[in-house]
Amino acid sequence: MKRILMEVLACPVCKGKLELNVEAEGGGEIFVGTLYCDKCDISYPITDTIPNLMLPNSD
Numbered sequence: 617m618k619r620i621l622m623e624v625l626a627c628p629v630c631k632g633k634l635e636l637n638v639e640a641e642g643g644g645e646i647f648v649g650t651l652y653c654d655k656c657d658i659s660y661p662i663t664d665t666i667p668n669l670m671l672p673n674s675d
């Protein structure tokens with residue numbers, strides 16, 4: 617994902633801001649990392665540049 621996406625991404629649970637932790641980045645894209653919501657204490661993974669904002673347990 618592009619770093620600028622952080623401006624529009626929000627936690628799907630509380631619609632709050634997410635904290636970006638980058639593990640691998642290049643060419644303006646984040647390849648691997650996590651998006652963390654402090655309020656919900658949930659980490660959403662970024663893998664192969666794709667942020668996955670699905671809940672770990674959505675049943």
Ligand SMILES: [Zn+2]
Pocket residue numbers: 627628629630631632653654655656657
């Ligand atoms: Zn949240």
